[in-house]
Amino acid sequence: MANVPSPALPKVFVALDMDEAKVAPFIDALDGLDLGLKVGMELFYQSGPGLVRDLAKRFPIFLDLKLHDIPNTVQSAAARIADLGVGLTTVHAAGGASMLEPLGALERDDFKFLAVTVLTSMSEGDMAKLGVQDSSPAQRVDRLFNLAKSSGISGFVCSPLEVQALHQQMPTGTFVTPGVRPAGSAADDQTRIATPSDAMASGATSLVIGRPISKAPDPRAAAEAILAELADG
Numbered sequence: 051m052a053n054v055p056s057p058a059l060p061k062v063f064v065a066l067d068m069d070e071a072k073v074a075p076f077i078d079a080l081d082g083l084d085l086g087l088k089v090g091m092e093l094f095y096q097s098g099p100g101l102v103r104d105l106a107k108r109f110p111i112f113l114d115l116k117l118h119d120i121p122n123t124v125q126s127a128a129a130r131i132a133d134l135g136v137g138l139t140t141v142h143a144a145g146g147a148s149m150l151e152p153l154g155a156l157e158r159d160d161f162k163f164l165a166v167t168v169l170t171s172m173s174e175g176d177m178a179k180l181g182v183q184d185s186s187p188a189q190r191v192d193r194l195f196n197l198a199k200s201s202g203i204s205g206f207v208c209s210p211l212e213v214q215a216l217h218q219q220m221p222t223g224t225f226v227t228p229g230v231r232p233a234g235s236a237a238d239d240q241t242r243i244a245t246p247s248d249a250m251a252s253g254a255t256s257l258v259i260g261r262p263i264s265k266a267p268d269p270r271a272a273a274e275a276i277l278a279e280l281a282d283g
């Protein structure tokens with residue numbers, strides 16, 4: 051599998067964490083901007099693959115379903131996803147090498163996998179209750195990053211605080227980073243945040259940004275301001 055980030059990936063994927071009814075007016079407001087859209091479980095389980103196919107005709111799509119099952123099931127599901135016209139999709143690195151290794155055969159120039167290491171919602175206490183022997187989430191991130199890397203995965207979802215260390219270990223990797231907040235905007239429920247330009251400077255190749263755009267009084271202006279910040283940086 052080529053360890054090269056797709057040049058076609060937009061710098062910003064806007065998280066469509068919203069009801070289906072709100073999607074059409076929201077993306078109409080973003081029409082023509084150099085953005086991608088992230089579709090997660092909430093919208094996918096409401097609206098399904100038909101909506102994803104339609105969205106993919108207008109914007110690059112990151113379909114974030116975090117696959118984790120036996121290798122045969124993940125491979126079959128991933129092959130279906132590859133047919134939807136999306137550019138990125140996620141798998142849990144914790145599924146192990148036997149689940150990750152066959153995915154390389156499904157990658158194309160315009161379709162790549164991103165591995166999720168440790169969910170940022172997991173604390174050290176949560177990991178201890180699972181019987182995970184790694185002493186900290188950071189150690190666990192490192193272990194799962196190396197497992198995915200040696201299984202041929204070259205793209206990762208990671209927090210702005212992890213991205214620098216991972217990018218240094220894999221300078222040509224794809225690193226997609228949520229937890230991004232423009233200076234002065236509300237953190238909401240995110241705790242480990244960085245500004246768009248700081249996250250990119252740390253090695254992120256694309257950012258996922260939701261509420262700073264979707265909840266802004268003028269979503270298009272908010273998106274344009276972020277794109278202008280990144281163009282300046």
Ligand code: C5P
Pocket residue numbers: 065067090169170171207209228229230238240258259260261262
């Ligand atoms: O609104 P906000 O910018 O916080 O949205 C961030 C998006 O990135 C949400 O869709 C959230 O589920 C996702 N995400 C995250 N942290 C992770 C993985 C995904 O915030 N570790």
